[in-house]
Every structure is written in C-alpha cells, then in structure tokens.
Amino acid sequence: MRLLIVEDDANLNRQIGEQMQAAGFACDHSHDGREALYLGEEYDYDLAIIDLGLPELDGISLIRQLREKNRNYPMLILTARDAWQDKVEGLEAGGDDYLTKPFHPEELRARVQALLRRAHGLAQSKMHFGTLTIDTDAKAVTLNDRAVELTGYEYNTLLQLALNRGKTLSKAQLTEHLYAQDFDRDSNTIEVFVGRLRKKLDPDGSLNLISTQRGLGYRFNLEPTDS
Template identity: 70%
Template sequence: MRILIVEDEKPLREQILSLMATEKYACDTAADGREGLFLGSEYDYDLAIIDLGLPLLDGTQLIRELRSKERNFPILILTARGNWQDKVSGLEAGADDYLTKPFHPEELRARIHALLRRASGHASSVLRYGPIAIDTSAKRVFRDDAEVELTSFEYNTLTYLAMHAGKNISKSELTEHLYAQDYDRDSNVIEVFVGRLRKKLDADGSLNLISTQRGLGYRFNLDKQ
C-alpha cells in the first residue's frame, strides 16, 4: 500500500511517517499543497493523509483539484480541534474521513486501516479465498487453517494481488504500490517474492494460486468468498 502524506509541520510529518513505516506502508511526503498536488496527480496512491492548513495551496483546494482529476483514492484529512467548518468543507471537497489534531497514533492507524479496507470493497478484515485466508488487521495468513509465516513484503505482495483477485496486475503496478517514489525499477524483486509466495502457499501448484500472464502481469486466481 502506497500512501501520500501532505503535512507542513515537520515533527508531525515525521511522526506519521514513522507510524506508517511500522505498518510497512510505502510513503511519499509533501510539505505543502502544491507539492502534494504534484505527487497526487503523478502517482496512483492507495490513500492520502492531508492536513487542511497548508502553505501554497489550501488542503480543501488540493482535495478539490485531485478529485477533479479523477484521483479517487480515499483521503483522510487532519484538522485542528473543534474546527467544524473545516472538516465539513474538507469532506465536501471530497475527503473520506477526518481526524482532529492531536490524535492518538492508534486512532490514525485504525482509521487508515478502515479506509483501505473499504476502498478495496472488502467490508470484513478477514479475506477468504477458498483455502487461503488473510487477516488484514492482524496481518496473518492461513492456508487450510494452518498459519503460514510470511515476511512483510511477501504479505504486502499477496494482499495486493488478492485484493485485485482475477485481475492481471503488472509488475510495475506492484512495484508502484509496494514501494515509495524513488525505487530502482529494473530489478526482479517482484519475481522473487511471487516465487516465494507460490512456494509457501501452494507448493505443489494444485491451487494455481498466482498465474503469470507473460507480458501482462500476475493474477491471483482464487475467488473471494
């Protein structure tokens, strides 16, 4: 999951960033609205966290611009306490949720998790695909009720594919969502991780869990239940 953080106050920005890091989300940051607009227009994020009080381009305006460009990833806005009008104008501009500063890290984590879950069209936090179950809140994976230990990249790769079950996902789409901005594109990490996932979750290949469409990408082949 790739997240855009637009926050002008450095300490808060860093705090959010490190929180996101513990969750293993790939993050890009912007310190003002204009930079946020650039990044948000340029890349396909899974979620954006936007402070409403921003220099150069107001948060509300930023959201409006992003929405008018058909960027429709979920947006969580941060507002100063008690500033009802701001929240509402933010929501009106197209934000999906808000959080008042100061906030508990735990709460931010929960809201982001909820937004990501909803955005992917899954209501429950346990995704079932035949014998494979993914608990997205605990970040644990099971095959036939036995837990399969995955590393965080293996887990992220799997969930991204599973949340787009049936679709061909190109390697570049995977790298874009699993890694932050500056990532060396020509590498075969993705192949390696897909290989590991196949080995760990479908060693004998009987599930045909992840198939490769040469030139088009990978496809998670189990139906959601």
C-alpha cells in the same frame, strides 16, 4: 500498500510516517500542497493523509483538485480546526474521513485501515479464499488454519494481487504500490516475491494461486468465500 502523507509540520510528518511504516506501509512525504498535488497526480497511491493547513496550496484545494483529476484513492483529512464547518467543507471537497489533532496513533491506524477496507468493498479485516485467509489488520496469512510466515514485501505483493483478484497487474503496477518514491526500485524483484509466494502457499500448484500472464503480469485466481 503505499501512502502519501501531506503535513507541513516536519516532526508530525515524520512521526506519522514512522507509525505507518511500522504498520507495514510504504510512505511518500510532502510538506506543501503544490508538491503534494504533483505527487498525488503522478502516482497511484492506496491512500493519502492530508492536513488542511498547508502552505502553497491549502488542503481543501488540494483534495478538490485531485478529485477533479480523477484521483479516487481514499483521502483522510487531518485538521487542527474544531469548527464543524471546516470538517464539512473538507468532506464535501472529496475527503473520506477526518481526524482532529491531537490524535492517538492507534486511532490514525484504525481509520486508515477502515478506509482501505471500504475502498476495496471489505466489510471486515479478514479475506477468505477457501483454505487461505488474509487478515488485513494483523497483516497475517493462514493456510489450512496454520500461520504462514511472509516478509513484508511478500505479504504486500499477495495483498495487492488479492485485492485486484481476477485482474492482471503488471510488474510496474505492483512496484508502484510496494515502494516509496525515494526507494531504489527494481521491478524484477516482483518475480522473486511471486515465486516465494507460490513456494510457501501453493508449492504443488494445486490452488492455482497466482498465474503469470506472459508479457503482461500476474493474476490472483482464487475466489472469495464466506469463511
């Protein structure tokens, strides 16, 4: 999953990026509101972390303008302001949650995970598809109650497909959610990731886990189950 981090404090921006990357996210960074507005309009992020006190364009205006442009991904507000009016204004502008500085890294991670679950209609961290389970908090996959070892990119490819089950995702769409802006992307590697997933999770094709839609992309075919 790919995040946009908008924070003018360079050290804090870097620290948040390191924390989120350690949690398995790809991250783009911006230090002012104008650049963030461009990035937020240009790319389909999974979530944005936005400080309110930004140069060039303040965080409230940034959130409002992104919402006006129909950018509907979750937005987590960071604020050093304790006044409840500032928090209410941020939420009314289109923010989904807020975190007051200073904050603990684990709280930031938990709020990000909760917003992502909510955005995809998940009540809990585990998604069950018959004998296949994806734990979005632990970033772990089990099949027939046995852990399956996946690389970060393999897991994120599987997760994007599962969250969009029944839909065909192009290589370009998958690539947008897997890599940060400054990463040397090659959409052909998506074929490699999908091939590895099939080999590890559905080697005989009996699950019909991921199908190829020729010229269009890939589709996750399993339906969710209660357990």
